[in-house]
Amino acid sequence: MTRQRYNFHGSDLEIIEKIYNIKKEDIINFAANVNPLGISPKLKKTLSERIDSIMSYPDREYTSLREKISEYVDADMTDIIVGNGSTELISLFIRIMKPKKALIIGPTYSEYEREISLGGGSSLYYRLEEEKDFRIDIPSLERELTPDVDLLVVCNPNNPTSSAITKDDMRSILDICKSKGIFVMVDETYVEFAEDVSSISSVQLTRFYNNIIILRGVSKFFAAPGLRLGYAICGNSDLIKEINKMKNPWTINSLAAVAGEIMFTDEEYINKTRQMISSERTRICDTLKTCPNIKFYNPAANFVLVKILKNDVTSLDLFEAAIKKGYMIRDCSTFPFLNNKFIRFCFMMPEQNDALLKTLFKNLA
Known part of the structure; x- marks a missing residue:
């Protein structure tokens, strides 16, 4: 049977x-x-003391939360935007950028293709080769970045291969994409688990490149998927403004915002x-x-x-x-x-x- x-x-x-x-x-x-x-034990211990926060609306700018994230990732607070999980931020980004054709590095998470499709675009995959242990090959990737591609989607480290692109290689990829007018969306959901986060994370590159947005959340590393708290780092101020304009106010509830402030400081x-x-x-x-x-x-x-x-x-x-x-x-x-x-x-x-x-x-x- x-x-x-x-x-x-x-x-x-x-x-x-x-x-x-x-x-x-x-x-x-x-x-x-x-x-x-x-x-986080610190969250368990102190969140109940902040229960009164639900009696008032959250700060529309989520200033305190963004300050804590800024310190945690070592990025300028003005380059950080928060949302109801990274999924909301992916959706907003796609709606604003309206990519006609995206190249997704795969095998990977299916939600990227779904969101691009919902936004009216189409997707194709750059295949990570098993023979190369699913490691990126930049020259072959460059050949796949044809003139009709306007978005590159990268999960780093990648799910399910657990392979990673170094920051130096990502810089090369960004240079190639910049010359071709391609925006790069990087999902760093798992980067905090890496042996050397600084050698893999692209956060510092957002200071020098305006064609990259990095997505993160608290679901995996902080074991809090139910909070639905995500954030993005992007040095493109115009894009941040557009996302904020389109984003509904108060998409993160007061307790989730407070929880985030606590978790990011539990060293x-x-x-x-x-x-x-x-x-x-x-x-x-x-x-x-x-x-x-x-x-x-x-x-x-x-x-x-x-x-x-x-x-x-x-x-x-x-x-x-x-x-x-x-x-x-x-x-x-x-x-x-x-x-x-x-x-x-x-x-x-x-x-x-x-x-x-x-x-x-x-x-x-």
Whole structure:
């Protein structure tokens, strides 16, 4: 009997619960790519003290929040705009720029193509080659940036490959795009998990280039997807003004704004997260090297892409073997250019990681 294949997202726990008869509370979610430490302890401790903030409208300019973000990312506050998750900012940007044809570096997150389509544009993909471990090749990218392309979309580090483009390479890409009249949208959702954030993040480049906008949020690193708090960094003042004009006022509620102010200043939590992810990334990769039936691609983010080399095992086989143990991984067969030999999982707490690897290795023996 043919098994039905579902396209599960990391947030689809209710659907998983129904199909596999597993309580969602019992599922360890290796597919969501969220910080396993949970939300900031400083936030837990102090947010209740600010509950009265809901009695008044938020500041239309979100001045205090933007100041904290400015300090956190080391950018000018005037170059920062906040929104109801990075998704709202992507949507607003597309509506303003109205790209006719976008080049998306993939395989990657499907929301970019969807938003471009909703804005009346079309998309094509620049394919990251598996043979090059999904690393960017700038000369081949330049050839794909034809005169009809007006937007380049980059996820850095990329989901699901966990590969990254260095700041120096991004500078080269921006120079190429500038000469061709192409704007660059960079999603840095996972950059804070990188070993050396400064070598990958393009935030500092916004001081010198007006054809780049960087998107970030608190869903992954700060483990707060329910807050729906996103922000963008852009040195193009005209674009920032246009987004602010089009954006509805008070898209971030008072508690979310206050929460953001608190989270971005919790240095102990930020450092602890980076240390733990760094340690587990190294340890897990060393363990993966011991399994002859897989290949993994060196991760820059808090998750790793794995290729199954065993002929009679598919991504669905490993997904189902893991979910029956209460571990949810990502079957990557629905991503562009990937097939039923690829899975992705994020780094959770050490004992949870060990349990998942034991299950995967058992089914790969």
